[in-house]
Amino acid sequence: MRFRPCIDIHNGKVKQIVGGSLKDQGDFARDNFVSDLDGGYYASLYRKLGLKGGHIILLNPAGSRYYEADVAQAEAALKAYPGGLMIGGGMNADNAAAFLYKGASHVIVTSYVFKDGQIHYENLDRMIRAVGKDHLVLDLSCRKKENDYYIVTDRWQNYTDVRLNRETLDQLASCCDEFLIHAVDVEGKAGGIEEEVAALLGDWGRIPVTYAGGVGSIEDLNKLKKLGRDRVDVTIGSALDLFGGPLDFDEVLKKCQKNA
Numbered sequence: 001m002r003f004r005p006c007i008d009i010h011n012g013k014v015k016q017i018v019g020g021s022l023k024d025q026g027d028f029a030r031d032n033f034v035s036d037l038d039g040g041y042y043a044s045l046y047r048k049l050g051l052k053g054g055h056i057i058l059l060n061p062a063g064s065r066y067y068e069a070d071v072a073q074a075e076a077a078l079k080a081y082p083g084g085l086m087i088g089g090g091m092n093a094d095n096a097a098a099f100l101y102k103g104a105s106h107v108i109v110t111s112y113v114f115k116d117g118q119i120h121y122e123n124l125d126r127m128i129r130a131v132g133k134d135h136l137v138l139d140l141s142c143r144k145k146e147n148d149y150y151i152v153t154d155r156w157q158n159y160t161d162v163r164l165n166r167e168t169l170d171q172l173a174s175c176c177d178e179f180l181i182h183a184v185d186v187e188g189k190a191g192g193i194e195e196e197v198a199a200l201l202g203d204w205g206r207i208p209v210t211y212a213g214g215v216g217s218i219e220d221l222n223k224l225k226k227l228g229r230d231r232v233d234v235t236i237g238s239a240l241d242l243f244g245g246p247l248d249f250d251e252v253l254k255k256c257q258k259n260a
Contacts, residue, residue: 001221001224001225001228001230001232001233001234001256002053002233002234002256003051003233003234003235003236003252003253003256003257004051004053004054004055004210004233004234004235005042005046005051005054005055005235006054006055006056006057006212006235006236006237007039007042007043007054007055007056007057007073007074007077007085008056008057008059008237009039009056009057009058009059009060009070009073009074009089010022010027010029010059010060010066010070011027011029011060011066011069011070012066012069012070012072012073013034013035013073014034014035014037014038014039014042014073015029015031015032015033015034015035015059016031016032016033016188016237016238016243016244016245017029017030017031017032017059017188017238018030018032018187018188018189018238020143020156020184020185020187020188021188022059022155022156022157023157024060024061024064024154024155024157027060027064027065027066029059030188032188032237032238032243032244032245033238033243033244033245035243038073038076038077039056039073039074039075039076039077039080040076040077040079040080041080042077043076043077043078043079043080043081043084043085044080044081046081046084046085047080047081047084049253051084051253052084052105053084053085053086053105053178053210053233054084054085054086054235055085055086055087055088055108055180055210055235056074056077056078056085056086056087056088056089056104057087057088057089057108058070058071058074058087058088058089058090059089059155060089061090061154061155062090067090070089074087074099075102078099078102078103078104079102079103081103082103083103083105084105085103085104085105086104086105086106086107086108086137086180087099087104087106087107087108088107088108088109088110088137088139088180089108089155090111091107091108091109091112091127092109092112092123092127093112093123093126093127093129093130094130096109096127096130096131097130097131100131100135105135106131106135106136106137106177106178107127107131107135107136107137108137108138108139108180109127109136109137109138109139110138110139110140110141110151110153111153111154111155112127113127113138114151114153114160114162117158117159117160117161117162118160118161118162119162119171119172124175128175133174133175133176133177134177135177136175136176136177137176137177137178137179137180138172138175138176138178138179138180139179139180139181139182140164140168140169140172140179140180140181141156141180141181141182141183141184142164142181142182142183142184142197143156143159143184143185144185144194145159148163148164148165149163149164149165149194149196149197150162150163150164151163151164151168152184156182156184156187164181164197164200165200166200166203166204169204169206170204170206173206173207176207177207177208178207178208178209178210179207179208179209179210180209180210180212181197181201181209181210181211181212182212182213183197183211183212183213183214184213185213186213186214187212187213187214188213188237188238189214189216189238190214190215190216190217190238190239190245190247191214191216192214192216192220193211193213193214193215193220193223193224193227194213194214195223195227197211197213198211198223198224198227198228198232199227199228201228201231201232202227202228202229202230202231202232203229204231205229205231205232208233209231209232209233210232210233210234210235211224211228211232211233211234211235212234212235212236212237215234215236215239215247216239216245216246216247217239217247218247218251218252218255221234221252221255221256234256236252240252
C-alpha cells in the first residue's frame with residue numbers, strides 16, 4: 001500500500017473539503033481546511049519526500065470565476081514537481097495534452113467519459129488518442145444508492161447509471177493506466193472507510209488503484225490494508241496534520257512504507 005499525496009484546489013486555494021458538500025452553484029463547498037500556502041509549496045514537499053503519483057484536483061468547473069486561479073495553483077505545483085503529479089478536474093480531449101506538456105504525469109478523467117449517465121466510449125477513445133492510455137487515469141468515484149455504489153460525475157454531484165463492480169472495472173481496465181476512486185459519502189469526514197468499496201478493489205487488483213475517503217486513523221489504514229489485500233494505494237487529505245487534521249503525516253508515511 002503506497003501513500004499518494006494530494007493537492008485539492010477550490011476557489012483558487014489549496015483546500016480540504018467535505019466531498020459530498022461540493023456545489024457548482026455559488027462555488028460552494030464546506031471547508032475542512034484552507035491553506036495559506038500555494039500548490040507549489042505542497043508539490044515541492046512531495047518531491048523532497050520522493051512521493052510520486054499524487055493527485056492535483058481542480059474542484060471548480062471551467063465556467064467558474066475561480067477556474068483560472070485554480071489552474072494557476074495547479075501550474076505552480078506542476079512546475080515544482082514535473083512528472084510527479086497527476087491532474088484532474090475538467091479534463092477533456094482538447095485540453096488534456098496541454099497539462100501533460102506543463103508537467104503532469106497523467107490526466108484524471110470522469111465527467112468527459114461518463115456522459116448522460118453512461119460510459120461514452122467515443123469520448124474515451126478521444127482521450128486515449130489525445131494523451132495515450134499510459135497517461136490516463138479514470139476516476140470512478142462513487143456514492144451509494146440503495147444497495148449499490150454508482151459512479152458519480154460533475155464534481156460528485158450527479159449519479160450515473162454505471163455501477164462500481166467487478167464488471168465495470170474489468171471493462172475499463174484496458175483503457176487506462178490506473179483508477180482513482182473517492183468514496184464520496186465519507187470523503188473529508190475522517191470517520192472511517194467505505195469497507196465494501198475497499199474490499200471490492202482488493203479482491204479485484206488487476207491494475208493500480210488509489211482509494212480516497214474516510215481515513216482518519218492508523219486503525220483505518222490497517223483496515224484498508226487488510227480489506228485491500230495490499231493491492232490498494234491510499235490518499236488522505238483532511239485527516240492529516242499537514243491539512244489541519246489530527247493524523248501525523250510522518251507516521252502515515254512510515255506506516256505505508258512499512259506496508260508497501
